[in-house]
Amino acid sequence: xxxxxxxxxxxxxxxxxxxxxxxxxxxxxxxxxxxxxxxxxxxxxxxxxxxxxxxxxxxxxxxxxxxxxxxxxxxxxxxxxxxxxxxxxxxxxxxxxxxxxxxxxxxxxxxxxxxxxxxxxxxxxxxxxxxxxxxxxxxxxxxxxxxxxxxxxxxxxxxxxxxxxxxxxxxxxxxxxxxxxxxxxxxxxxxxxxxxxxxxxxxxxxxxxxxxxxxxxxxxxxxxxxxxxxxxxxxxxxxxxxxxxxxxxxxxxxxxxxxxxxxxxxxxxxxxxxxxxxxxxxxxxxxxxxxxxxxxxxxxxxxxxxxxxxxxxxxxxxxxxxxxxxxxxxxxxxxxxxxxxxxxxxxxxxxxxxxxxxxxxxxxxxxxxxxxxxxxxxxxxxxxxxxxxxxxxxxxxxxxxxxxxxxxxxxxxxxxxxxxxxxxxxxxxxxxxxxxxxxxxxxxxxxxxxxxxxxxxxxxxxxxxxxxxxxxxxxxxxxxxxxxxxxxxxxxxxxxxxxxxxxxxxxxxxxxxxxxxxxxxxxxxxxxxxxxxxxxxxxxxxxxxxxxxxxxxxxxxxxxxxxxxxxxxxx
Amino acid sequence: xxxxxxxxxxxxxxxxxxxxxxxxxxxxxxxxxxxxxxxxxxxxxxxxxxxxxxxxxxxxxxxxxxxxxxxxxxxxxxxxxxxxxxxxxxxxxxxxxxxxxxxxxxxxxxxxxxxxxxxxxxxxxxxxxxxxxxxxxxxxxxxxxxxxxxxxxxxxxxxxxxxxxxxxxxxxxxxxxxxxxxxxxxxxxxxxxxxxxxxxxxxxxxxxxxxxx
Numbered sequence: 001x002x003x004x005x006x007x008x009x010x011x012x013x014x015x016x017x018x019x020x021x022x023x024x025x026x027x028x029x030x031x032x033x034x035x036x037x038x039x040x041x042x043x044x045x046x047x048x049x050x051x052x053x054x055x056x057x058x059x060x061x062x063x064x065x066x067x068x069x070x071x072x073x074x075x076x077x078x079x080x081x082x083x084x085x086x087x088x089x090x091x092x093x094x095x096x097x098x099x100x101x102x103x104x105x106x107x108x109x110x111x112x113x114x115x116x117x118x119x120x121x122x123x124x125x126x127x128x129x130x131x132x133x134x135x136x137x138x139x140x141x142x143x144x145x146x147x148x149x150x151x152x153x154x155x156x157x158x159x160x161x162x163x164x165x166x167x168x169x170x171x172x173x174x175x176x177x178x179x180x181x182x183x184x185x186x187x188x189x190x191x192x193x194x195x196x197x198x199x200x201x202x203x204x205x206x207x208x209x210x211x212x213x214x215x216x217x218x219x220x221x222x223x224x225x226x227x228x229x230x231x232x233x234x235x236x237x238x239x240x241x242x243x244x245x246x247x248x249x250x251x252x253x254x255x256x257x258x259x260x261x262x263x264x265x266x267x268x269x270x271x272x273x274x275x276x277x278x279x280x281x282x283x284x285x286x287x288x289x290x291x292x293x294x295x296x297x298x299x300x301x302x303x304x305x306x307x308x309x310x311x312x313x314x315x316x317x318x319x320x321x322x323x324x325x326x327x328x329x330x331x332x333x334x335x336x337x338x339x340x341x342x343x344x345x346x347x348x349x350x351x352x353x354x355x356x357x358x359x360x361x362x363x364x365x366x367x368x369x370x371x372x373x374x375x376x377x378x379x380x381x382x383x384x385x386x387x388x389x390x391x392x393x394x395x396x397x398x399x400x401x402x403x404x405x406x407x408x409x410x411x412x413x414x415x416x417x418x419x420x421x422x423x424x425x426x427x428x429x430x431x432x433x434x435x436x437x438x439x440x441x442x443x444x445x446x447x448x449x450x451x452x453x454x455x456x457x458x459x460x461x462x463x464x465x466x467x468x469x470x471x472x473x474x475x476x477x478x479x480x481x482x483x484x485x486x487x488x489x490x491x492x493x494x495x496x497x498x499x500x501x502x503x504x505x506x507x508x509x510x511x512x513x514x515x516x517x518x519x520x521x522x523x524x525x526x527x528x529x530x531x532x533x534x535x536x537x538x539x540x541x542x543x544x545x546x547x548x549x550x551x552x553x554x555x556x557x558x559x560x561x562x563x564x565x566x567x568x569x570x571x
Numbered sequence: 572x573x574x575x576x577x578x579x580x581x582x583x584x585x586x587x588x589x590x591x592x593x594x595x596x597x598x599x600x601x602x603x604x605x606x607x608x609x610x611x612x613x614x615x616x617x618x619x620x621x622x623x624x625x626x627x628x629x630x631x632x633x634x635x636x637x638x639x640x641x642x643x644x645x646x647x648x649x650x651x652x653x654x655x656x657x658x659x660x661x662x663x664x665x666x667x668x669x670x671x672x673x674x675x676x677x678x679x680x681x682x683x684x685x686x687x688x689x690x691x692x693x694x695x696x697x698x699x700x701x702x703x704x705x706x707x708x709x710x711x712x713x714x715x716x717x718x719x720x721x722x723x724x725x726x727x728x729x730x731x732x733x734x735x736x737x738x739x740x741x742x743x744x745x746x747x748x749x750x751x752x753x754x755x756x757x758x759x760x761x762x763x764x765x766x767x768x769x770x771x772x773x774x775x776x777x778x779x780x781x782x783x784x
Contacts, residue, residue: 053605144637147587148587150604151607151608152607152608154606154607207643237643246610297614301614
């Protein structure tokens with residue numbers, strides 16, 4: 001299965017980098033040097049957009065989620081996002097559980113925005129980014145940021161070309177941040193983070209303190225590893241700086257990064273500690289392993305070359321959830337280490353911004369209105385819901401004894417169905433109709449609307465809750481969002497379908513991403529570089545994924561990969 | 572009998588001057604435009620067959636260049652016996668920062684006799700210096716003498732210029748110091764582990780340095 005997937009990836013789902021790089025600009029870092037550098041110019045992108053490097057997709061490092069389950073999860077997530085405040089305040093455990101299982105790739109961008117509190121922040125500070133974006137940055141920071149732009153994810157297609165849209169956007173975000181928090185300015189570790197999501201990172205002293213906390217927790221979790229590090233005078237900042245400052249975004253295989261971030265944004269910083277502890281425990285947990293690295297240098301080398309099997313998505317998530325370290329443990333250790341720190345180093349010189357303590361804490365700390373939480377989709381697809389249009393929240397409340405929502409798998413047809421896919425044919429037609437109806441009423445909204453460029457819009461003019469804005473767009477610089485149309489005549493029954501594509505195009509159902517989790521790449525799928533001449537984005541012949549078609553027995557399936565236990569016992 | 576030495580060598584300098592590129596070139600004989608910015612610290616090991624009797628293992632510590640990691644360098648510098656300080660010939664500001672790095676180094680680590688660790692200055696990206704800091708180059712001899720560098724080299728990680736030579740120069744100085752130490756040690760005296768022979772000396776040097784400021 002895995003191999004098949006790989007085969008498919010390289011043949012259909014991908015775009016050659018040459019197309020991207022060379023047509024984007026002549027200065028492409030991939031241009032003339034690519035041969036010299038040993039990169040064959042016909043590198044293929046993986047499903048996350050990587051063209052090489054250690055974090056490129058490999059079937060072994062990732063978990064495969066069947067399509068039915070993914071669709072099922074998307075429906076659940078859309079409902080959660082629709083009633084976000086209720087879910088967070090009343091059914092947070094369920095939200096957590098769903099984060100632990102992994103957020104569906106098509107909704108990840110939006111879910112992260114909600115989990116991190118960015119949604120409310122953005123609503124309450126309309127135009128803030130635009131304001132910062134239009135200001136000139138401090139030349140000191142601008143210079144430093146510019147030196148780093150091409151050095152973040154050099155193997156990601158978004159960041160591959162010098163001055164390409166990925167690097168431009170990264171610059172704007174980082175520069176805006178230095179203006180937003182002039183006291184903090186730019187720290188190199190922000191860049192990999194901002195390349196995925198903009199957020200507050202700990203200051204340098206804080207990272208050392210985090211190191212001490214990690215060390216103290218390690219003493220409890222895995223004494224042999226602790227003693228070994230102690231014996232060889234390996235201070236935490238020698239191995240954990242990059243882990244923590246970049247929230248593992250440069251360390252783990254990409255599938256695992258996303259899962260860790262799903263949990264991190266939901267449950268806060270304890271997840272980062274747990275990941276660190278799991279890795280240390282796995283790498284240094286047994287006598288044989290410690291024998292193999294007798295010195296300081298050997299040990300540090302070992303910790304820089306983490307074994308793939310320990311970072312494999314399913315394994316890692318399981319280990320993280322099983323590790324008995326709670327948020328309270330982290331808090332307690334934080335207080336103790338802070339006390340020690342003050343004794344030895346004096347008062348901390350930084351005023352660190354509050355640490356991420358999870359979506360629930362963020363929600364309760366930030367006054368918000370329902371209006372702030374309203375989803376503001378840019379693409380509208382009407383879609384008849386098979387049974388009821390009531391939210392899962394309402395439904396589940398009624399039947400509170402049912403732990404799992406009834407299996408909707410067969411009620412929810414695949415919205416990404418292929419033209420050649422016979423099953424959901426009638427629905428496809430309806431989608432077609434409604435989509436074109438919509439189109440005739442409103443001009444097609446922006447293809448890509450990133451939260452960075454959200455135009456100021458009056459909330460009242462928004463469509464109720466209908467569509468999925470795609471993941472943060474890599475190319476906001478190229479598609480300035482047009483003013484939002486206000487679809488006044490709102491349809492009676494509108495349900496969201498996670499699809500991130502332009503209505504103008506979606507009259508044809510979007511080709512099914514060949515990997516079940518491929519939708520993550522929506523940005524790349526639907527928004528090719530403007531000059532791409534060859535690669536058809538909607539390939540005509542796209543055979544149905546045999547794997548998912550051959551897997552209709554959902555209960556069995558669920559067991560096989562919903563490996564996440566029903567809850568995280570160490571809260 | 573073969574002698575084996577293990578030396579910890581720091582590679583420091585401003586952000587983006589090419590520290591990682593120099594190390595990758597030196598250790599793995601490769602060059603790429605696609606290195607990621609170093610966050611924290613990175614490591615590499617180079618084994619040199621110095622002569623028929625001597626093997627030198629160089630632990631190269633690649634230290635993140637951004638200024639704000641500054642207060643973490645104390646941990647990174649510990650027990651280093653040599654340093655390559657790098658600047659970018661196309662950017663004057665990185666040259667201005669060289670002394671800042673040198674001071675930081677001397678402040679946070681010294682040899683067992685209290686002397687500063689040998690440091691070699693690398694003027695990197697020489698392949699790109701059409702004009703740049705060219706005018707500075709002749710002055711570097713004096714600059715090095717005045718500021719306690721044991722030597723300087725115009726290097727290019729891209730073209731593989733002078734990197735081996737710079738490393739060789741550094742190792743020579745480290746070895747010379749090592750021999751000096753061994754020769755001066757009375758063979759009848761056994762140094763107990765944990766006892767620092769040079770404590771007094773170091774204290775004295777520190778005081779001298781302090782009084783200078």
